Amino acid sequence: MAAIALARGGLRVSLYERAQRFAPFGAGIQLSPNASRILFAFGLGKALATVASEPEELIIRRGRDAQELGRAPLKSFMKARYGAPYLILHRADLHTILRVAAEKEIDIDVEMGTAVADFARHKNGVTVLTERDHQLEEHRVTALIGADGIRSTVRARMFGNDQPIPAERTAWRALVPADQLPEDFSANSVGLWLGHDAHLVHYPVRGGSVVNVVAVVADAWRATWSGEGWNAPGEKDELAGRFSAWAPQVRDLIDSLPSVTRWALADRKPLRRWGEGEVTLLGDAAHPMLPFLAQGGGMAIEDAMVLGRCLVRGQDVAASLRKYERLRRYRTARVQKEARKLNKIYHYSNPMASLRDTVMSMKSGQKIVERYNWLYRHKS
Ligand SMILES: Cc1cc2nc3c(=O)[nH]c(=O)nc-3n(C[C@H](O)[C@H](O)[C@H](O)COP(=O)(O)OP(=O)(O)OC[C@H]3O[C@@H](n4cnc5c(N)ncnc54)[C@H](O)[C@@H]3O)c2cc1C
Numbered sequence: 306m307a308a309i310a311l312a313r314g315g316l317r318v319s320l321y322e323r324a325q326r327f328a329p330f331g332a333g334i335q336l337s338p339n340a341s342r343i344l345f346a347f348g349l350g351k352a353l354a355t356v357a358s359e360p361e362e363l364i365i366r367r368g369r370d371a372q373e374l375g376r377a378p379l380k381s382f383m384k385a386r387y388g389a390p391y392l393i394l395h396r397a398d399l400h401t402i403l404r405v406a407a408e409k410e411i412d413i414d415v416e417m418g419t420a421v422a423d424f425a426r427h428k429n430g431v432t433v434l435t436e437r438d439h440q441l442e443e444h445r446v447t448a449l450i451g452a453d454g455i456r457s458t459v460r461a462r463m464f465g466n467d468q469p470i471p472a473e474r475t476a477w478r479a480l481v482p483a484d485q486l487p488e489d490f491s492a493n494s495v496g497l498w499l500g501h502d503a504h505l506v507h508y509p510v511r512g513g514s515v516v517n518v519v520a521v522v523a524d525a526w527r528a529t530w531s532g533e534g535w536n537a538p539g540e541k542d543e544l545a546g547r548f549s550a551w552a553p554q555v556r557d558l559i560d561s562l563p564s565v566t567r568w569a570l571a572d573r574k575p576l577r578r579w580g581e582g583e584v585t586l587l588g589d590a591a592h593p594m595l596p597f598l599a600q601g602g603g604m605a606i607e608d609a610m611v612l613g614r615c616l617v618r619g620q621d622v623a624a625s626l627r628k629y630e631r632l633r634r635y636r637t638a639r640v641q642k643e644a645r646k647l648n649k650i651y652h653y654s655n656p657m658a659s660l661r662d663t664v665m666s667m668k669s670g671q672k673i674v675e676r677y678n679w680l681y682r683h684k685s
Pocket residue numbers: 321322323324333334335336419420421422452453454455456457458459476519568587588589590596599600601602603604605
């Protein structure tokens with residue numbers, strides 16, 4: 306997204322991607338109005354319409370007995386209130402849309418299988434050292450944007466190689482054909498089930514043919530386990546064991562999962578500085594967050610929009626990057642902190658979990674959404 310924003314602003318972009326190819330990976334992704342409005346502004350609405358859907362509601366249930374705790378309107382409310390839709394889609398489809406849009410830009414060169422290994426700043430810009438098939442190559446560039454994820458090399462070179470902070474939570478993810486599931490799970494809604502020390506989210510993707518399931522459990526003992534990538538295989542029996550005291554629907558759902566992958570969740574504290582000179586960070590490299598607000602991808606999309614506006618040909622590059630960072634630092638730090646708050650709330654043990662459920666059942670659904678007015682109505 307950042308490459309597209311910069312190229313459309315008249316800059317030449319070389320995109321170095323460590324992976325050999327953009328393989329179909331991951332599972333679902335939710336995009337709230339603050340992010341979807343940017344994709345629409347970039348003319349990607351038509352492509353999105355073919356692969357994304359607008360869920361009717363968010364339905365919150367108690368894990369133990371499936372008791373409904375709340376229902377928040379999404380489809381009828383989000384677009385009317387915030388000017389853009391709440392979308393759910395498969396990550397691979399979002400990736401494809403962005404890749405195709407990038408390929409249409411003649412000013413973007415994509416070099417796959419090419420990792421940024423190091424860089425050096427100097428008077429006339431930055432020299433980037435890349436590695437491809439064990440061959441090192443130098444490139445002279447005017448700016449370097451490290452959009453290389455939670456274990457960013459660019460960030461480590463600037464600010465030291467500290468490790469992400471383990472959240473002591475494991476996210477188990479799966480995709481299930483919708484026709485194998487009861488209506489509770491295949492309806493066009495986002496389902497959020499709350500238990501103690503665990504929660505589960507599900508929503509349909511790909512026109513409702515597949516359901517994305519994410520189950521998050523407290524896992525202090527696995528705090529040091531850190532899977533790389535989206536596809537660390539998981540043991541379904543272990544997952545089933547963690548949900549054995551939940552409602553029969555949830556146990557049946559877990560039983561029906563064809564396979565599961567798992568991901569040890571981690572984040573970092575907000576950074577005071579994102580860059581130096583002609584180098585900056587974007588997305589998870591700058592502000593990795595826990596996924597409980599479903600905003601990590603959205604924040605990267607917002608970053609891209611703002612960066613594209615700040616970094617303009619002919620202007621001082623370092624000053625433009627500092628302006629971009631100033632515009633993004635406070636908001637992304639706030640989202641990082643809010644995600645941490647939800648981490649606590651979603652994983653309370655009893656008696657706090659019971660108290661949470663009671664409070665939740667007393668709130669109107671609309672109030673649950675409106676709590677995040679500041680997040681959803683934002684225009685980057
Ligand atoms: C369980 C879970 C659910 C989530 N759900 C949502 C959601 O619903 N909505 C949402 O908005 N967000 C969600 N997120 C967060 C979202 O996935 C991330 O915030 C988002 O992927 C960050 O994008 P990024 O481009 O910054 O980093 P990444 O997606 O990590 O991409 C970084 C890229 O850089 C490449 N790379 C790494 N190192 C190098 C190097 N040295 N040189 C070159 N290339 C390199 C990698 O191969 C990768 O392609 C979720 C996350 C999790 C874990």
